[in-house]
Amino acid sequence: MSTPAQESDGGDMLEKLHLLTPELLNSITAYSAATSSKTPAHGDDADRVETERRERIVEAAQAIVDAARPPQPEWMNQSTAGAEFVALRLFIEWGAFEVIPVEGSISYEDLAHEMDAEVQLLTGGAGAGVKELREKTDGESETNTARLAWLMVSSGLLEQVGEDRVRHTPKSRQLTESVPLRSMWQLMFDNSFTSSASLPRYFRTYGRREPKGLTHIPFTFAHGAPEKKFWDVLNAEPGRMQVFMHAMTAIDKQVPLMGPITGLYDFGWVADVVADEKKKSSSSDHNRPLLVDVGGGKGHCIKAFCAGEDSPLSQDRCVLQDVAPVIEVVRSDEASGLAGVTLMAIDFHVEQPVKGALIYYIRHCLHNYDDDTVVGIMKRTAEAMADDSRLLVAEYVMSNPPSRFSIWMDFIMMMSGGKERTAALWEEVGSRAGLRLVAFHGIEVSLDGHAVIEFAKR
Ligand SMILES: C[S@@+](CC[C@H](N)C(=O)[O-])C[C@H]1O[C@@H](n2cnc3c(N)ncnc32)[C@H](O)[C@@H]1O
Structure with missing residues (x-):
């Protein structure tokens, strides 16, 4: 039986949904009218207009999702997103997105083999067949249900086929096709995510003030070299510099938000x-x-x-x-x-x-x-x-x-x-x-x- 508080929350939610739905329809109508327009935009302009219109649809849809979502622990959403980010970063480094065929699927076992990784690390044991794996690992894998590939399957980035195979989705396929996009993910993880994770420690060390100067910044602090400059740390590893440059070179095309x-x-x-x-x-x-x-x-x-x-x-x-x-x-x-x-x-x-x-x-x-x-x-x-x-x-x-x-x-x-x-x-x-x-x-x-x-x- 629902409580009075739940009933009133439900009423508020319905009211919000009724208000928000026309917004979503309007944004879709505007997008549809623009794509069938006789005078379409060209070049960078077209990318920008397309992005703006799609952003409007996403915003309207997101508002509906937010209004309809039952109360749930936000800390869990946030940390799940973080966990998926880590798994994605590892898959990029291990070349997994290239190993998964562009068309068709691959078994978790073959994927693990290609990546020189334990199959249990990719899933809780699907690669060897759950039953066989349980036998091999004395039941340990039974609790192993949220491993790397499954994190991405659970968010829809990858798609599982049957119990023991995985295939690309259009989103993950993009990662194999676009070096700049892959580099951007890598850059966001290596430069930003890891540095921001060390911010609590950073501010405890330097006090609660804006980072200033070329050294003792969160990035170099997180890399254990606070006395160094940003570019010195980045340039110290040739591979990282390449990633940085790839990300910067063509990301403008794919993410017009980055500034034409x-x-x-x-x-x-x-x-x-x-x-x-x-x-x-x-x-x-x-x-x-x-x-x-x-x-x-x-x-x-x-x-x-x-x-x-x-x-x-x-x-x-x-x-x-x-x-x-x-x-x-x-x-x-x-x-x-x-x-x-x-x-x-x-x-x-x-x-x-x-x-x-x-x-x-x-x-x-x-x-x-x-x-x-x-x-x-x-x-x-x-x-x-x-x-x-x-x-x-x-x-x-x-x-x-x-x-x-x-x-x-x-x-x-x-x-x-x-x-x-x-x-x-x-x-x-x-x-x-x-x-x-x-x-x-x-x-x-x-x-x-x-x-x-x-x-x-x-
Ligand atoms: C964020 S990137 C921007 C690159 C380019 N301007 C763009 O819009 O894509 C910053 C650039 O500044 C360069 N840079 C960093 N420190 C520099 C310095 N002290 N003197 C000259 N260039 C520097 C970096 O190597 C890098 O290519």
Whole structure:
């Protein structure tokens, strides 16, 4: 028999469900209308619009799930998600997602064999047949019901076939097809999850204040090397650096939320500058770099900006700067697609060696650092800028209160001692570096306020 409290909870829930259901239907109708539209969006724009519309459906559906869900221990949900994350990370490292055939299924026993792992570790014993395994292990496996593969089967990431076989779902198949996606999962686990798990210990050690500086940050603390810098720890293991770079290179395409590269800022005015240079035939400006990508990784932004006949930027007038190990990787990659680009190893904390370039572009680097360090990097750039130079910072501009995505990003950044910033904070750090904030570009076209923030010399 239900209690009065339960009856009233049920009544509230029904009322909420009645209110929420039309939202879900509206979001589906909007998506359906957009996909059958005669004037569909193209390129990055299409990805963004598609994501936004699907996000709306997910949000509406999630609200219904939340309203209908019976009271259950939230701590259990959270820790189950954590357990699945760990299992997924292990399967990535052990190559399991590649061993499971793209079509069809594999027995747990064969999967375990390929991974050089005990079959009991994958399931509670399904691989050898539950009965046989019980016999082999004197009944120990009877209690072993929540092992690695089953964690992913229980969440629907993998699908079990019968009692002893497993196959891909569309979600897990993506992990085999996309190196960047797999790298992103790895990165989130190795860099963020493990660092955040050590936060209680970190704050007990350093006090309850924002991590500051390049060392003694949660990431290096969690790696047992608090006196080292983030990149020193990352670069110490070549494999990890590769994972980081893979994740950064193409994730923009698959997760438009990460911030589009193109479409936020109009480089059209550069064409006028180039045309003016041509008029002054003796001008030394002809050799002036048009764009320096500071901390540009593998150069994917330069490639995107120079692509297409209409682009006023050309690779032979661009400079790609990054730390020496990254530049070495790019230099030795014959397929880098960076013909003509000047490759330069730098330390952006010390000096900007290219003086007087037209544009200094720095994307997703500054959010890795605390305010004082960011002011330092911006100052080094300001010192190199000519009066007409521009500094373009591609980063998030957090609203107040921020969206769930940008505050998640802010939390991730805290691990390396960094943070996301509000418009006011961007203005403040720019001003401290001797720069004037000219404009925020593209905020309206990107989810969660990803923008290109334009600064000029004061
Ligand atoms: C988050 S990644 C961003 C890469 C690229 N700008 C993008 O948007 O995908 C940060 C980059 O900054 C580089 N970096 C880190 N410290 C640096 C330093 N002291 N000087 C120059 N580059 C640095 C890293 O190697 C990495 O490629």
